[in-house]
Amino acid sequence: MLIRDATVFGIGDTDVRWTHRHITECGRGLRPLPGEDDIDARGGWLLPGLHDHHVHLRALAAQEGSVRLGPPQIHTATEFATRLRQADADLPPQGWIRGVGYHESVAGDLDRAGLDRILPNRPIRIQHRSGALWILNSRACDLLGVHDCALPGVERDPAGYATGRLWRMDSWLGGRIGAPAPDPTAIAARAAALGITGFTDATPGLGQDDIDAFADSVASGRIPQRLHCMAPPAVLDPGTERFSLGPTKILLDDHTLPSLDEFTARLRELHEGGKSAAVHCVTRVQLVLTMAALDSAGVRAGDRIEHGAIVPAEAMAWLTEHAIPVITQPHFLVERAAQYAAEVPDADRPDLWRLGSLIAAGVGVAAGTDAPFGGPNPWPVVRAAIGRDSDSPTTEAISTRAALALFFGRPERPQLARTIAPGQLADLTLLATPPGEFTDALDTELVAATIVDGRPVYLAG
Template sequence: MALDIVFTNGTFHTQDPDRPVAHSVGVHQGKVVSLDDELSPELFARTVDLKGATVVPGFHDAHCHLSFLGESLVQLDLRPAAVATMGELIATVRDAAQQAEPGEWIMGQGYDQNYLDGEHPTAEALDSAAPENPVWLWHNSRHMAVANTKAFELAGYPQRKGFTVPEGGDVPLDDDGAARGLLQETARSIVSGVLPAKTTAGVADQIAAASDAAVAAGITSITEPGLGDPSNIGQCPTDLAAYQLAKDQGRLHVRATVMPYMTTLHPVDPTGDTVAEDFPGEDQSFGLDLGIRSGMGDDWLRIGAVKVLSDGSLIGRSAFMTEGYAADAEQGVENVGYLQFPQEWLERRLIAAHANGWQLAAHAIGDGAVDVVLDIFEKAQEQYPREDTRHRIEHFGVASDEQVARAARLGVVPVSQGRFVNELGDGMAKALGEKRTRLCYRMKSLVDAGLVAPASTDAPVVEYPPLSNIHDMVNRRTASGAQFVPEECVSVDEAVHAYTVASAYASHQEDVKGSLTPGKLADFVVLSEDIYSVDPTTIKDIEVTATVIGGEIMHGNL
């Protein structure tokens, strides 16, 4: 019986240290079965000539909100590339309102106040553009949003008054004591509860649309952090079912590891009796229904770590810091940000999840939050020792030398975003000041400390194409062209390794993907140029000519 397919006449950079370069790869039943002349091409039913092209393993985005990326494809595009001024943003909302029915929601996302003279859209400005429609605009960080008066009214707060600001959030007020429109962090829940409800089928449509876009960019797998709690992160309580539906329909075209949000975990009594307590004791389980935890699934869809936010964002100046933000200090304001949840809340739940076998993934951007999370991880391991936990800190945005060394000692996986340097770097530098910026989104320091540091984008917070991300990891320049801590630049090989082997490691999957090694999944990307030999300042211009997943050509013509 013939084997499936062999790809010949290419330069495969395998990311396997025992066989770093090969010129042909044989595939059968979705996996690599041979390199070079280990098996004769005559044994394969089909041969594809790559005509000398450069090939790398498939890119795995270790922190990508795929479902939200799909949502962004159908909402108003308010990214700086689409709207350059506040006037253009308001005009975009006005145009949408003129085409909408009265009472229909106007939804948009991607605005960044750092490109709008430091200002957020106000409810009054949105009212003038859409007087008959509720408006909800996501900030590009998705840690805050802006709503107009109609939206507040639907939430039960006429004149944008009468609400209670939840802990871990903030609502700026005008001179009359009414909300200006901005809802920061947990305060999003003041209005988000009345947004149009998402359905399982609708979220599946978003996942399908985003997965097609991802494949075209060379992404063969992703990890989506935080499902199931739309008041925090997630689309709807049936997010996992939406992924399953997209897979069953044959529309999930990237491999997906999904993280439930921490608030979806609850006490699970193995006796079947109702658990009276609101939090488990040492003799009770803590997890999803049916006791599901990290690792369940297959090569296309599996459950990974449990995700929780500990703090906010740098450009929103809500990330929890050990020192105040320089930009606020210039205005005479001491602001160190804040935690999303009380530290005790975080500690009890993260330790319970650890004790019940979960891999942990805590969003921590500020160095104050990094300290809190490292303390919890270390305490969890002391109380309930486990081998090879690979607990993750998502972003690891600002970290001192001591924190980097401690993370290495604890075996923590820091999941940073190189693309932030370009798209958000100018705003982050302004918020932090020169001294603190040196500690921001470190990369080379992580590698040199022995940490396994994967690559990710946090899309749709920033653009998702891996080659743009690799470009920024290697070059580290902001949108204005300024250098951003150039000593943290990594090599091309280190960046590709981060996007392949290291990202697979972050989700305990390096034994099945990340390198082109016999026995592993046949996921790879064909490039228009050799990423290892081009001028590093042109990496972003390289094109993905084909994406192969499981030996199947999912994008491009070969």
């Protein structure tokens, strides 16, 4: 296949040809061969395919049938209660309400009792915007046996009774409810239309059945993109094309932090088993603990920091020296501006969602949407990174090319950008606009074609 008359990112050529999965020729004035399909780019910008380096596909797919219960859709306790009652009226008698996106700014620290006052008879489960917490009403707690669950994630009041708040218990909750895995077809199709050619799924604790189901979705074409899944050491790679296993996700929460010795031992065990670590770090103490543990355990190629929401200036030299990349979400400065204005201490503001300073210090940086806990569209991420969003001016802004490159990284080494050159995989994103115009284009009109493994998975109009 051939793309003609494009502005090819990073090189002066205008035409790119590939055979099967790999690019075979880049140049000017290339003409279609007999029987060869071709796309006239009309001057559009041809990029290495966009890879979302941190996303939660099952949660994103499950959101399709969920009720939005937080900003920007819901802002007050009255709106929250009204939306729940509307959902109750729309459901059959035995159905569950699954809410997403909740934040304390709406109705405070919600618990079982608060939900019971709104809907006592319908089972309800609501996920916090952070993804770390589920909140259940009493009906849901009774159906699931929450009160008898001995897992440490079950929050309890001083009398030992479950409050309905479950911390980091996604797998347990999903298993108890027994809901079928959501179909990823629709979200993958929308991602293709946005130019996404690959995902790194960062869901923690996936088991073999989960991995096999993801691989089957890739093999069947329900997910036409490449998929790189974080997974525990015991999980086996199904050997499916366009599917691969990545590092093991490690979640850190400030109120349950392991000791340095415990964390070091865990990292050492992962490394000795041939696995790298992807460590969730959203606070200063989480990052400092991770640095200290990696100093003790040693760094393995592929180790990475997820989010890096707070990176103190003194940490940047360490990240550079140890070649540890940070997988960031610059769009959170826009999406969560009100929350950060109210909650982030003044002392932490200079270190919040660093980007330009990380790159200037030589730290490897890549981006992920963190959907559904952030918006799934990569283009607002790019615009936030270049400081084009008027609601979020930032001294951490980077150039347009550097912002796009946040999505060019290799799945297994996100800090290493893929290129358009002979021998490279034909994963490509063709924009409908030339370089100088893309930041002003509507997202729905931006992408002209998305190519994965040499095959068009999206063609506009």
